[in-house]
Amino acid sequence: MFWQSADQSRTYLGVEPLKCLVGKSSAQVKNFQSQFKRRLINLTPSIDGQPVLLGGFPFDFHGRTEHLWGDLEKGYFILPQILFWQHKQNSYVTLLVRTVGDVEAKLNHLATQAANLLQERIEKRVSLPPLLTHELALPQWMQLVNDSVAAIKSQKLKKVVLARQLELFTTGMFNPTQILRRLMNQQPNTYHFLLSNGDCAFIGATPERLLKATKNSFQTASVAGSIARGKTPIADYRLGQQLLNDHKNEYEHQVVAKRIARTMAEFTDNLTIGQRQLLKNRDIQHIYHPFTGQRKRGVKLLDVLKALHPTPALGGEPRSAAMKWLAEKEPAGRGLYGGPIGWLGLVEDQGEFAVGLRSGIFKKNKGLLYAGCGIVAESQAEKERNETSLKFQPMLRGVNDKWTTKEL
């Protein structure tokens, strides 16, 4: 798995899994973390590196299934034997072996493997695959927007986030590393990730932090309310101001910010909520607030992650009613789309998870992209459709720049 933070200060590439945790709940992963720590013998304790789990949790453990996801669907973490990582200006390799048999020989073998991987030439550019897209059930989706608005008006829900899916086909094969590399060039200030299992790969470039845990702090963000980027700086500025002054978008954002503030207050002291800002990516801009608090004693990263996910930026409010609505009404399972994706320290309880959106699942010659939008009482189906079209754009360009979402 590959994972890089949006500020590019931390990058992980983990290969040769010693173990895969498939479909495990947050409690099971937390249990693994504490067991692992007790059994670890660190040969180089002076180096500030630690073994990590890399992977993601699903959007909804109880949601529908969608065959393209395979084993990734209900959550997938790897414990890599070879972990390449970069922190700020420094690059490291962490090697991990079981302490049975000839440990030194095993470490030497891994070191050779790691050295060989570093020598490997970056593959030459291959030509981009021709693409066919197939919009999944648009009239039904528009109807679902209207039904959701009606449910909100009748006070069953306050907000719900509906996702659209776009199927992709190619006459060749999708090449996950090539898609990742293109996203890294095209979407500079976003998290980048590629989680693969056999011939399935979950790939994305998301702007949204779910949770960062340092030694003393928990940091998160509310990201909700969206508008296009302008073609010129002045047009872009005007669109940004329009977004900040729009009642519907501000309300959509407030639902998210309030819930996050409540959750963070449970787990942190001295919570500070940064100023409201615009988060601008290549194709889209959002309303954004950063949140930072001091960790309360004994609180683990996974406790906070479980309480935060899914925020009303991806699920809805109230959470349980929105999740029930989505599980019943959305035609396809979300898999890891909208779920937490990132890394978890196995010695120090530190790590960072992004929200796995602006993403898709790829298998051989097929792909499935997801894009969602928050529905509130003032939502109009046509506008929501346009917003999701904008949100498909980064992944479509990542696959092939000839594709735009004009026609979606």
Ligand SMILES: C=C(O[C@@H]1C=C(C(=O)O)C=C[C@H]1O)C(=O)O
């Ligand atoms: C659901 C998505 O995006 C989320 C929904 C947003 C909105 O409704 O305005 C904005 C950013 C994300 O929190 C997505 O990109 O698929």
